[in-house]
Amino acid sequence: MAAEGGDEELERLREKKLREMQEQAEARRRAEELAAQRRLALKRILTPEALARLDNLRIVRPELVEALEQQLISLAASGRVKLPITDDDLKEILAQIYERSRKEYRFRF
Structure with a gap:
């Protein structure tokens, strides 16, 4: 009898672990799909x-x-940016981001 209870417990643990692994695999699949769409x-x-x-x-x-x-995806989807975005355009955007972040850090102590 006690062995049967142990077997049932072991089977429940296996099923739980299998469900967790399936959920993790599904989450990875969704993340990969979103990355591919992006x-x-x-x-x-x-x-x-x-x-x-x-x-x-x-x-x-x-x-x-x-x-x-x-x-960038949001700006393009809303039509607020000229497409395609060139390397020079991207450099300008990055320079603006850098300037903003520099100002933010300059006043923090």
């Missing part, structure tokens, strides 16, 4: 040179690039 959108709105600059910047400042990508 990449496709960026390929449409950026020139190859601008996209390469963004990829290089991602190595150094991934959090900045993620936020910038969302902003």
